[in-house]
Structure formats: structure tokens, C-alpha cells
Amino acid sequence: MNAGLTDAAVAERVAQGKSNAVRQRAARSVADIVRANVFTRINAILGVLLLIVLATGSLINGLFGLLIVANSVIGMVQEIRAKQTLDKLNIVGQAKPLVRRQSGTRSLPATEVVLDDIIELGPGDQIVVDGVIVEAENLEVDESLLTGEADPIGMHAGQKVMSGSFVIAGAGAYRATEVGPQAYAAKLTEEASKFTLVKSELRNGINRILQIVTYLLWPAGLLTIYTQLFTTTHTGWRQAVLRTVGALVPMVPEGLVLMTSVAFAVGVIRLGQRRCLVKELPAIEGLARVDVVCADKTGTLTESGMRVSDVEELGGQRPEAVVDVLGALAAADARPNASMRAIAEAYGQPPGWIATATAPFKSATKWSGVSYGDHGNWVIGAPDVLVDPASEAAAQAERIGAQGLRVLMLGSCDVAVDHPSAPGRVTPVALVVLEQKVRPDARDTIEYFAAQQVSVKVISGDNAVSVGAVADKLGLHGEAMDARRLPTDPAALADALDTHTTFGRVRPDQKRAIVHALQSRGHTVAMTGDGVNDVLALKDADIGVAMGAGSPASRAVAQIILLDNRFATLPYVVGEGRRVIGNIERVANLFLTKTVYSVLLALFVGIECLMSKALHVDPLLYPFQPIHVTIAAWFTIGIPSFILSLAPNSERAHPRFVRRVLTSALPSGIIVGTATFVSYLLAYHGRHATFQQQDQASTAALITLLVAAVWVLAVVARPYQWWRVALVATCGLAYVAIFSTPWAQKKFLLDPSNLRVTGTAVAIGLLGAAAIEATWWIRARVLGVRPRLWR
Template sequence: MIQAIHNVVPGRARYRVEKLYRCKELKEHLEFHLSQQLGIISTSANILTGNILVLFELNLSTDRVKELVAEIEQNYSPKIAVNHQKLNSNLQQKSDDWYALDIDTVLAELQTSDTGLTQVVAHKNLQKYGTNTLPETATRSELRILLEQFQSLPVGLLCIAAGLSVATGGLADAAVIMGVVGINAAIGYITESQSEKIIHSLKSRDRPLTSVLRDRQIVEINTAEIVPGDILVLKAGNYVAADARLIATENLSIDESALTGESLPVSKSTASLIAADISLGDRINMAYKGTLVLGGQGLGVVVATGKFTEIGKIQAMISQTPVQTTPLARQLDEVGSQLVMLASGVCTLVFAAGWLRGYGLLQMLKTSISLAVAAVPEGLPTIATTILALGIQDMRKHKVLVRSLNAVEALGAVQKICLDKTGTITKNQMSVVEIHTDTKLSLVDGDLNIIADACTLKLIQVAVLCNESVVTRDCHGEYVVTGSATENALVYMAIAAGIDVLALREQYPLVDTKPRAENRNYMRMLRRGSLDALSSVSTQHQHQQHFAVKGSPGEVLDLCHWRLNDGARVPLTAAERLAIALENDRMAGKALRVLGVAYGYESTELVWLGLIGMADPVRHGVKNLIGQFHQAGIDTVMITGDQTPTAYAIGKELQLSRNDQIQILDAQDLVNVDREALQALCDKVDIFARISPVNKLQIVQALQAVGKVVAMTGDGINDAPALKSANVGVAMGTGTDAAREVADIILEDNNLATMIVAVSQGRTIYNNIRKAVHFLLATNLSEIIVMAIATAGGFGQPLNALQLLWLNLVTDIFPALALALEPAEPDVLQTPPRSPDESIIKASDFQRILFESTILSGSTLAAYAYGVTRYGIGLRASTIAFMSLTLGQLLHALSCRTERSIIENIPANQYLNLALAGSMTLQFVVLAPGLRDLLKLAPLDGWDLIVIAGSALFPLVVNESTKQFHGTQL
């Protein structure tokens, strides 16, 4: 049976379908087939109530719509019979357009009343719907952090090399290789686990108790036990515990910035909203879980709890959002893959050549494995891990917490930074920025002590007397101000002007308050005392009663017949009214929240004092930071829940666009845009306004789809999905737990300017890792060439397996690590970010690496040939080759410092000097009697040492002299 309940508005009607109750299949059947009917705009069925809401064109009658519903319902034949009485008692909550329903309908559908649920019904609902708790965001355990240290291809190659060494009896080789892997894992684990602990220490806790109506009484219950149908008691200073449809309000204002990104508080009402698809920020008859009541009071009937709230849906979106890998991680894996191919090819070639020349199968197998070990740069994972760990430690000194090792480097690769406005670009607190009195304009910078104008001072004092903020002093004598953001801003303005707020209010006690109402957008307070004496703050007690008024400039101005002129009252002319209206429009055009202020006697018209302009101020240094990002070739995009005029004004102030032509897009413009068009749009837009959490995620993913490396900043739960999806998520330290849990970087002191430091450090780290990788590949390739040519040519084996391993340890780790600690290049922030598709080692780099390796190998083979000629194939010749190659590789580290010649004036690198001195010392120590037997070395004479020195210096001279011809870029 289909029963018409009522017409909500023309073109919108609600029907009850008995079979629909708790039947998901019928719900889907009705919604799909009704939407296909001509004239039907949209449908929304509710399996909790059995109701279906139909939005239709006005040329259809409600009777015809009812007939369509009945016909489609009769055609429904479920494939599986459903026993409606035996469904799971933990019934899922269905979100509905509660804002579109009148209060009586909402209460009826939730089977409650404005006096609240009984304890018995509340207990049943708790069993049915579950607790009002959000699932915990998955965090990285200690074990997971440890295992992640082994999840890279270079580390995997080291493990394979160790396994091959064990298979051929090289236990010592395997032990040393796994020692390197262990050191690498320990450094990464300790650094990342420390960051995780600090981040978790910032986590806040929900308020455990919430006031509700139960059995007609106001009681405090555990927040987790709130259920649909409960009546929430909303008071200033409390967080909303669940999503609720408001049923009673009294000057209720709520800060929804954590959910919507809207910086201004939202004034709430109970009237039904008839428009379809109203955004969260415009649902003024709803209160949502996690938002803060700033002023007034109200009652709301709970319509959703736990994971079914708007915050719960966002948290579910977070869990479904994939995490992006960083450019460095991908590129190091690419280098590892290239090494596998190179090592496999060379080892196969050497094995085949040696076997064909008559060497034993086992001997050639060991030689090939030694070459494979030589091809893998044991120092690469340790170098990358250590330098990133040092970067994290350095950033921690700047109050920047970095969750993972690759996050700082990834920020250095960022091409687009998406900046959340509220709480990130701005402070998320209202401040007075302009005062207009008696045709005078005062720009406020936070210090009003210089103001001596009597009219301005009177305006400030009246704004404090017409104010609901509670003002007290703490034990240190400091003011403590509690109230809405707007009211608090006026009090802080007075404090900055040197006014004793408590003494002022005591001198002019409150008699009566007439708050704002739906048809009166201003507040009026009746005070006892002579307001004409305010400018001098007379100590004489006055018994007259006068009004202090503030609110909508237009409405307040209509009440005024006088103005002040040099402290004297004069009639307010029509021309002056027009001038005030134009000034109001000018201030509103700058996205300021403007209040008109007036005062007057109880029995006379009001005296106009002036206008106060307020805004959520931009954080200090952000404009300069935007300029630095642009200089570094990084595009900046602002994403906000604010209205378009407000967003545009801030974007213009910050000069967000690099070409001074700001492109702004409203969320409504994204509704019917397909994926390809969205990707094209996002890369050209500077500001996105009225944006929802889903929109933020779409914008970040659209930018990534066109190949951009994206950073996202934010502090609210509405930012969390985008923070997680971005290549680098940056959260404010005072932001929500959800934002911090998914971010890669947390700015503990909310100082956004630190990001440019991170960008600089990230770029420097990447450039230095490139230098280290270049050095490692050139030196390791030279070992392969030496072994391959000597073996294939029948000249024996210049180096044994243990010598190869020693080479990799002495010449790889310490010099390469020192290269990774090179000072920043002077122009690191004047160059555009690198392309994410660019390999860490480009094709031109490989050409240069091959040339350098050939010179190193040729010089070593020449020294080896000298040894073979003088001593024959054996330990003496092998020792000469070993010393020549080792020292040549160490000196090659100097050449890898810069693409310019090392004789030019470049900053000193003390780390490299120490590394080379230490490595060379170790190299000569192993020649000492008793130690040289470990590596199977022989003593050397003076001529041998001269040959070795010449062989080591020759590659450095050749490589340095040819840099200008190769034009390599390290």
C-alpha cells in the first residue's frame, strides 16, 4: 500500500511504502526505476522508515507520482526472499536529507519527541545502531616500521647477494653484507619510530560526557552511548557529539571549520531547507559531530552516530584513499632494476668467457658471484637512509615532525602546493583589521595604543559593552576571554587599545540584553551609566540607562539619526548615510565581516559611531612564503570552504598567481565536470572555493593524474583524505587528530614558513643522493670492467671476492655518505622542481659514468699489467691492482662533488675530507704485516707505490679536464 504523507513543497512529495521497511533490494529497485521516469528529478528511499522522497517537475501531479511509485513497487520481485523480522539487529543508519524535513517529521521518523527518549528505548537503539564511536585510524606499529626498512629493491639486492655468498662458501662476505642491511634498518627504524611517538603525543581525546534529554530530564551520559533519537543539549564551549537536526535554537552559532573549512561561525536556525543537494556549510538547521558550539544554546535530535556521521564518512574515505609512493623511492628502485640487468648481463658474459677459456666451472661460478656482489652498491641504502634520517633530525630542530624518511625529499620534488586556507594560511580566529569612524579610517595591526581619537575610543568601548564574551583574569593577571570568535575579537581589540575591560563593565553594569533574532540582525544591550562620558571614562556613578548597539551596518544605521563630529553630536544627513553605505561596501568587498556600532539614550534615537571590519587574518610571513614558492618554480593553489569573494580577496592579497591573473573556481562548477575536464581545469586554477572534503580529494588526484607532484596542507578532518592522497601531506600541530594521523609532515608550531626550509633541504638531499649514486655506479662499474677484461683476456683475477667486498665497504659507504652531506647549491631555490618522471640517473649521466669507469678501469689495468710484467700473475700484481683501484675510486669522490671543476671556488666539505683521510688510512693499514694476509695482499716497494700513485691520480686529472666537454650534470 502506498500512502501519501504530505507535500513538502511543490514538486516534492514523500510517500510511505510498507514493503520498503528494512528492504535494501526494494530501495534500490525504486530509486533506479523512478529516476528513469519522465519528469522525475531524483528519489531518495529510506529503509529505516519505509518512506521515499520524490523530487519531480511541476507538470506532474502528486497523484501521478503516487501511481508511478505504486506501479514500480508492484513490479518488484526479489530474487531472494527476505524475512524482515530477522534482519541483523545492528541496523545500519541511512543518511537522509534531514535538513529538508520539518521538525515533526524528523521526530516521527526517528520515533522520538522533543522531551527525549526513555532509557528503555535508548538501550534498544544502542543495541540496534551500535555505539557513537569512530573507528581508530590505522597507525604504523613498531613491527610495521621495522619491516618497511627492508621494502626496497636495493636492500633486496643486498640480501640476494648475501644469499649467493653463503651458497658459495663466502660466509664472511654474507655476514658483512647483512651487517650493512642491519645498520640501514636500524637507522631508519629508530628515526621513524621517534617521529611516530612524538606525533601520537599530540593526540587529543574526545569529551567523555554529553548532556542529553532522557525521560524528560537533562542528564550527562557517556558520549559513546548517544543514539539516533536522542535530544542533544547544545551549549557554548561544548563539542557536538553526533549529527543532529536542530529543533530549538537561541542565538546558536557553531564553528564548523574543522568539517567544512568555513572560517566564520555559522548562525543556526530550525527552519526546513527546501533546496536540493545543499552543501554541508549551508545546512543551517543541522549540527555535526566534532564541530564546536561558540555561542547561544539549542536542542538537536540525533540523526546519525559513529561511523554514519559526516565525520565518520570522511574517516571511511581516508581508509579507502591510497598512499602515494615518493619520487625517490621509485627512482632508487629503478636504479636497482638497472643494476640487476647490468650485473646479470656482465656476470653471464664473464662466466661464459672464462668457461670457454678453460677455467673450472666452480671457479667461474665464484668469480661471477663476486662480480654480482661488486655490482650491488652496498652503501646505497645506508647512504639514502642516513641522509634522510639526518634531514629529519634537522627539521625537528625547526619544530617540524617528519613521519617517514622519504617525506622531506618528496617535498623537494613538489610542483604544486595545495594550501588549505582556514587554520593554515589564516589563524582560524577573527581579528579586527579596520575601524572607520567620523570619516576616518584606522588600519589595525594588533597594537591600538596609539589611538587617541575620542570617537574611535568610544566605538571600541561600546563594542565591549555590547558583547557576550565572558572576561576574567587568571592567576598571573592575564585576560581570559571565552565566547564566539567575533565577540572575542572585539574584546581583544579593546585590550590592545589599553582599555581595562573588567573595570569598564563594572562601571557600566548590564541591565538587559536584546539578542539577534531572525528578523533583527543586531544586538542591543541596556546599560546603566552615562555613555556620553565613555571617552573620558568618568568615575562618577550615573543612574541613567542607555543602549549599546552593534550588528548589521545597514540595520544599525537605519536606527541612527545622529553621528559624532569631533566628539559632538550632529544630525546624520542623507549624504553621510550614503558615504557610510559605500564604506561598508568597500570593506565587505575586501571579504571583511563588517559590524556597525552605535549608542543612545533610552528615549532618543541612536548616535552612529562607525564600522568595524574583521577577518580571519593571514599568518605572518605567508605572503613572503608564497613569493618564495613561486621563485622556486612551485605553483600555489588555495583550497577553502569559504565563499568565493572571501577566497578571492585573500588570494589577491597573497598574490597566489604567478602571472597576477587569479583564476577562481567554485565547487558548484565542479558538479557536472567529467574527469578529463577536471584534470585540465585543476592545473589552471589558483583558488577553489566552497570546497567539500570529496572535492579536495578530487583536486589532489586530478593534479596527480596530469603528472604533478602534489603537497597538501591542512588541519581539519575535512582535509584528511586529501592529505593522505597527496605525495606529501602537511598538517598543523594544533589541527585535528585525523589530519595528523595521515600526514607525512606535521608543523608542530603551525609555522607554514618552515615549508620552504623543507623544500630547500629536500632538493639538496636529492641532489646529493644523485652525486652519491653517480659515484657508486662509476666506481662499482669500474670493478666489473677490470674483472671482466682480465678474466676474458686470460690475465687471471686481479681482485678476489674479499677484496671486492673491502673495496665496496671502504670506497662506497664513507665517501658516498660524505657526498650526500654536501652543502646546498647556491641556486637550489631558484631552479624549477625536477620532473617526477626524470630518472635519478639520466641517459646522459650513464654516458658520463661509463666514460669515468673506463678511465678508472684502464688506469687500474695498466698498473696491473705493470705488476704482471714485473712479478707475474699472483699476489704482488693483484695487490698493485687492488691499491690502484681503491685509491683511484677514493680520489674520484672529489670529482663527483660538482659538475664544475674542483679547482673552482666551491664550499668546502669537511665530511668528505675526513672520509677520504680515514678510508686511505684504512687502506694502508691493511698492508701492515699480520693484516695483509686477511685480504691476501703482498708487500710493496717504492716503485710499486709510485705506479699506484700515478694510476690513482690519472683518472682524476682526465675526468676533471674533460668535464667542460661532456657537460655532465651530477
């Protein structure tokens, strides 16, 4: 046996750069995060507009520049916190290969592997670097993650193995021949571990919305610049510049992308506190949209550990002989699974039993065995696989399994276990009864999914009757199906999945087929698992959820890893996803409504200016200066959107994000923009207006805008809870305070002293609010959803 490298040889290779020290995550550094949040397109636009305003000498109108600071600081803080959370959890969740060196064999981070290291392999281990097999004992490798081919490949000494593949059976060791950037693992890890917001309906929807906004901004912005700077010469250049900037600033949806990133980042942090590693951000959103959860039984619904509760002899052997055989089988397994570990804990190795041939356990065959020369050939595995399911021994095993217990059959066979026809004819010797403890929180989790209209399918390699008994304890009633009777036709398989909830004796390829069949019926599928037999299904499911104590291969392909191994953590992931989706929809409604009414108002004023120029009459000034649109954003968008984006929200996620946002924001924005323009026209006194009259007209337009915009907030905040009502009321009262305080009136260039003008503005604003309320009810009817005022 190769003893591995010496410590001196390892140090020498590290010094030469021949180690696997590659960055394990494609996460940005702190410097990258700072640059990405400071040097943004929106900050650039606002920065240029700020410099233009400061050139006029009006410092108060430059108050919107605080948005640049707020956008940058909030984004940086949240993303850095999310990065720190993910990096800490990733250290816990990453695979640690078993490296053999002359100083000893121990688990090391993959980054500490060096060229020529000897790495030991067992079932479920992922191959972390490229190499050549040096030892193989019934070793089988699955390369489906690389090639898509699910058939296992038998490995022998001298064969090459590629990083990214994983072991499904047997044991062995390989020598690292390619490490670091040269190994395929570097590319695989970089791609699979990328911290990203892409490939998300929510993110893609926001990008589409921003594209639409961009198309609106260009004509409205150019028209405003032309009309305010070149047709309103009677007002002076400073007023023209300020009015131009006042029109352009609210067109920019400065907080939409920020609030989306913050909502996702906070979700990562919250889930991290529950020991849940989210490897890809869209997984939070994706699980919120899931309507079917395929759950493995062992390790998910039940505890991973087991204990031997009974051994029932079936005749033909003395009890002490059965104990010896079980002890010998457990001792011969170099990488025991949970069942064999339980047997090893119960029975010690007998003296004088020397293995002459071994057959490792495989999910496809469901048995393992060892030949001992004079002591005979022994197998242990599923009773209904090793003997005729109609036999008395199999029937007895089924009766025991109906109590929710796992049952293995010990049998002797007439050929060596490595013979091509193994196991041959099997003589039943004993039934080994293993007790698994159902997770105490599993039932609550199942009930949560039922309440949320999410179907749960239990798929397991165990006996169908046993799996059905466990499911029944958890409230999943119905007939269990033996997967060996499942049809291979995808349509027929999908029909079977519609009528059954629990499936036993499921092979790994069948788990994948079940996922595909559910997806073919339009379902969004989450797969949970912890074993090597779950990898194919985890990889192809919409969302793969692995247990932290599961195999390295299962953790490698999953988007979400439950580091505390608790199935009960999933509802919190669903809750975070729903919070993100629901809250971002609210925030997008607010920001897009502002952009729509800003663009519409700019177009109204611009068209009026062009018509006035053609008629040789005095053109209309834009109603607002930058300070007006700044205070308008404070309590109708800025502060409320930040609170709403982080607030609890358990509403079911709805599809067609863009349609839902546009059908809400477009009518609201059109109503607010039209009402504001009408109010401004009624209050405007023409070219001969005094500065006081112009301020009164601007104030009237602002009052109308705020009354309608606050009602938009009131609609977006539904269904109401006490704190949402308080939020809307506080925002409305804040504006009442601003408009009624002499100091604020002076600082913010407001003049509500003309009661006739102010009263008309309030009345028009209330009419706009009534129209917004009507569109909310009409929209609900068009979308086919039930309008809810209160939760």
C-alpha cells in the same frame, strides 16, 4: 537535548568491542620493522655468498658479511626512531571530537568513541564515525572528501552522515551508528595516514634504477659463475669460488635503498624536532620541488588571534546599543570564529536578548546574523558584501582596511536572518575594526621563498585591500585583486594568477580553482591554511600544509601539519626535502657507478675466458677476491655515502632524477671498469704466474680502480665545502695507509712491491680520473647546468 551515554553504558560497549579503537596509522610495528630490515633480498644474496666464502676456509674474505649487520642495524634504528617521532606527533595532531555523555561533555581521542555516543558538531569539525543527526541548527556538511562534490549539504535530524565529511556551517550533534572497522573512517584514516615512500619521483626513480641493475646482473653474474668455476680449473676450486664471489658481491647495490630510507627517516626526525608532522614521507620531497606557495592570510601570515581595536558608528544607533548588539551576536554563536571570539572578549552579553533565528557564518556568503524579535534582525560580515561596494560605508571600510586591518560591518536588516531572501536590505550601523598581528617571522619566510625562486600567492577571504596591505608589509608588492572579478575560464584564471600576487574575497571553490589553474601551467603547488574554507584547496594541491591549531578537517587532508602553527617552519621542510633529494642523487651516483664497473669488469673477464677457451689457451682469472672489493667499498662508497646522505644540502631540487643519475654513473662506471681491466691485463702473467705475481696483478687492478673511484667521489662531492674536501682527502689517504702498511698488506692480500707494475697502475688510474673529470664538464654542458666547483 540528548544527554548521552552513562559511564556504565560506555564501559559495557567497550567490553563488547563496540568502540572506535582502530589503529589510527598504518605504521609498522617494531617487529615488522625488524623483519623488514633483516629479511631483505639483498641480505639474502649476501648471506648465501658469505656461506660459500666461509666454506673455502678464508675468513678474511668473509668480511663483507658485516654489510648484512650494518644494513639491518642502521635501517632498523632509523626507522624505529622515525616511527616513535611520528607516533608522538600524531597523538598531538589527531582530531578530538567533542563527545557528550551524562558525566559531561569533553574532547576525546577518536579511538575512545563508542557505539551510540552523542558527538557535538561545529564549523571545521570532521565527522569521525558514521552516524545519524539528532540535533541540527543551520547545519551544513561538505562531503567532497567522499564524493568529490563540493556543494554543501543541509542536514536535519534523522539524516545519515558519513565519516570523512566535515562541517562547514552551523552546529548540531549526531549519534554514532557505525564504529571501528565498520565505519568508513577506519578505511579513510588507514589510507590517508599511511606511512609510505611510494608515489615519489625519487623513490620511483630508484626503483627504475634497480630494475636496470637487475637486467645487468643476470647475464654478468651467470657468465662469471660459468667462466670462473668451469673454465679456470687450473687454479683450484677455492680460488675459483673466491674470485666468483669477488665478482658478484660488488654488483649488488647493497646500500642504495638503505641510504634512501635512512635519509627520509632522518628527515622525519629532524622535522619532528621542529614540531612538524609529516603524514606522508613523499611530502618532504614534494615540498622541495614546489615552485608556488598559496598562503592563506589569517592564521598563516598573521596570528590566529585578534582584538577589537575600534568601533566606528555610522549613525542611527546609540553607542551603548551597538555594544549590546555586538555582545548579543557574540554570545549567540555556539562555535565562534576568531573574529567573533575577539568581539566576545570585548563585549559581554546583554540581558533579555533572546534569539529567534540564526544564520551561521559561511565562507561563501561572508556574513552571519541573529534575529531577536523586538530587538530586531542583525547581521555582521564583510562590508562590501552586505552593502553596495560604491556606498560611503563600504568606502570608509576600505580606507580602514588599506592599513592592513580587518573590518566587519554591523547592520540591521529588514527580514529575519533565516528568511530565504536574507539578509535583504541592510542598513549600516557600525564598523568593527579588528587588529591582527603579522607573524614576526613571516617576512623572513617570504624573503626565503623569493631567494629560492618560489612564488608566493596570498589568497584570503578578507577584503582585497586589507589583504594587499598585509602582503605589502611582508614585501609582496603589487596590486591586490578582488576574487569576485576573477574569470571562471581556467586559462584566463591562470593568466590572472601570472600577473597578480594577492587576492581577497576568495571563496573556497575559487581557492581550489586557483590551485588547478596553477597546476595547469606546470607548477608544483603547495597550499597552506587552517580553516574549513581551505580544505578543498589543501586536498587538491600537490602538497597540503595545515596549521596545528586549525580545523580538524584541514588537518585531516593535509600531508604536513605545522603543530607549532609557524609559517616559518616551511623553509626547514623545504630544506629537508632538498637535502634528501640532493644527497640521494649523490649516493645513487656512487652505488650505480660501482655496479656499472663491477658488471663491466665481469663481462670483460667472462668474454676473455670464453675466447680463451675457444682458442684453447689459459683463461683469465677474475682480478679480485671478496676482501679486495670489500676494502674498495669502504672509502669510495660505504663511509662517504653515509656521510653525504645525512649532510646539509640546500641546492635546488632538479627534476628527471633517473636521467641525471644515469648520465653521471654510466660514463664513470665504464671508465673505471675499462681502466681496471686494462691495468689487470698489463700486469697479468698468464697460467704460469706465481702466487706473488697474481697478487701483484690483482693489487695493480685494485690500485687503478681506487684511484679512479676516489675521483668519482671527488666529482660527486661537488660543489666543494671544506668538509667535503676533507672527506675526499681522508678517503684517499686511508687507501695510501692500507697499501703502505705491512700488516694491512698481509691481511688484505695486497702486494704493491713491484714498483713498475704499481706505477703503471697509478698512471692508468690517473688517466681514468682525467676522463671522469672531462665527462663531468661535458655532462654539465649537455644538461644545461652551470658546473660549480665550490659553493
